[in-house]
Amino acid sequence: MVASVPWAEPGSRFTRDFEAECAWLMTVANQKTVSGFLHVSWRTAGTVARRVAERVKASMPSPFDGLHAIGVDETSHR
Template structure:
């Protein structure tokens, strides 16, 4: 299952720990949450990209919006450690599926940017389930 999830979600270099459907009163629909973690020895500084040993376990869980699977919205969830590099300082380890500081995966950002070039506002918002302004912010990344 780990290999299939890695390929479907494009999270190479990570271990898929769990996948579950989460219902929340704060969200209008259920979300398929996929919990992932970095493989050992794969930690990299999110500023310079160099391999580093872990500094600590980080400041909690981070979430990224991913492309939908059919009618399911998908979110990646990871508790990322931090790394320490003399030049960069203590930073969150990078992830292969998202840019540093982004709340969306690269795949979602690419889909959003493409859709904005071929569709109108209503279609973009309806297909991605986000506001046009949010789509513009995502596409600019």
């Protein structure tokens, strides 16, 4: 069982800062390069980046929240 600590997500082996760094590096380098730089497996680098992306996505409001109707102008369609 992994103990819950304030500097990591529940069930994660890494700190939030490490995960954020990994995710940022994945925006500027490929997964193989990031995994070598951070000394983690290729699969771990991808899993960490995916977990961070899901956390960020969950914290962002949807631009469609509260949308009740949408209008479409058929002449501007093309």
